[in-house]
Amino acid sequence: MEIIVLGAGVIGLTTAYYLNASGHHVTVVDRRSQVGLETSYANGAQLSYSYVAPLAGPGVLSKIPGWLMRHDSPMRFRPSADPALWRWCFQFLRACTRQRSLQSTRHLLALSFLSRSLMHKLVDNEPLLDFDYARSGKLVMHRDAKAFASALGLLEFQRTLGCEQLPLDREACVRIEPALESIRHEIAGGIYTASEDTADCYRFCLSLEKLLRGRGVVFEFSADVSALKHAPGGRVEAWAGARRLPGEQIVVALGCGSTKLLRPAGIDVPVYPLKGYSLTVPIRSGGIAPRISVTDFARKVVYARLDGRMRVAGMADLAGYSNALNRRRLDTLRLESEAVFPRAGDYAAADEWAGSRPATPGGMPIVGSTPIKNLWLNVGQGALGFTLATGCAQLLDDLIAQRPTAFDCSMFNLSAHP
DSSP states (O other): OEEEEEOOSHHHHHHHHHHHHTTOEEEEEOSSSSTTOSTTSSOOOEEOTTOOOOSOSTTTTTTHHHHHHOTTOSEEEOOOSOHHHHHHHHHHHHHOSHHHHHHHHHHHHHHHHHHHHHHHHHHHHSOOOOOOOBOOOEEEEESOHHHHHHHHHHHHHHHTTTOOOEEEOHHHHHHHOGGGGGGGGGOOEEEEETTOEEOOHHHHHHHHHHHHHHTTOEEEOSOOOOEEEEETTTEEEEEETTEEEOOSEEEEOOGGGHHHHHGGGTOOOOOEEEEEEEEEEEBOTTOOOOSSEEEETTTTEEEEEETTEEEEEEEEEEOOSOOOOOHHHHHHHHHHHHHHSTTSBOGGGOEEEEEEEEEOTTSOOEEEEOSSTTEEEEEOBGGGHHHHHHHHHHHHHHHHHTOOOSSOOGGGSGGGOO
């Protein structure tokens, strides 16, 4: 079939990869001048297959008032008159139950384990360009003893679902990652997972583009898809300005841009941007930077080594669709980084970035069909886009081909989202 994939981030590109491998003629369309320039560009660089529990959970509600009142909080909210914002917030609050959280975690782990298997297969078997990929392992570091105790309870639950994780005391955390020595006294404990990876998502996108071009996939850049117009037979056509894009099937993988495009066609997806920030810090010669992936649980900041660089990412701002840099938020991120890894690199020379994560209220991506027979969705991965990309793409390819999927994925369909 002729299939158009709208979006050239990591979700759109992995979708194109599996569709092409199934023999379809694929065209990837994006409004930017090249691949990976939006959410995929400078994300946290962690492939966190065992850490997919949704943000919406029973422990979050009590923290929200404090978060909203502090300028340096992990999550911030800027009220607006946008009805979509208030609808998203209401659905988020409804999802903050223990039952919903555990159920979502179970489904997301099945998807992430599929993604891990597919990513490893892709890396092992395809001639990819270097994208700083490493099977680095990950340490989630806890500063609060109560939070660490709660993490131990979740560890036991995740073990029943196939996760292999180790609880570590303070000394063991520093032994496994000596760069944490400077904050040894602040560590209550940690959870180490050897199976986690790190990589540069943008470079991965560039590598996939080169691979796909060599296999006949067509790329159209600087093409802003402005409308999905209804066509005979219960179908739609994608239009970029006055030009109709040819294709039998259409896959929307536009992240936060999906909502605006889909709504006039009668498709309402509960996706709203959670704005995050990152720094890419050059590591000094002899610098004491982490070798493994580290998450500071209390601060909600992640650290990943990308060869001679350290990626620092965090925060979640419900602040509309602007990706403008917020100096106060970036300064907070820099101060947090310098406090944890003071001798890692040249913070003054760090590249700064902000991007919007396309989040659903309950943390579950939307993958599958729509009421329109030739329109498909692969959106709403939130902060887990890189982690879940290969699994979501493979599921969608199977659904389009009407093949059995690796597991029951009906919970990711649009109809399963409120």
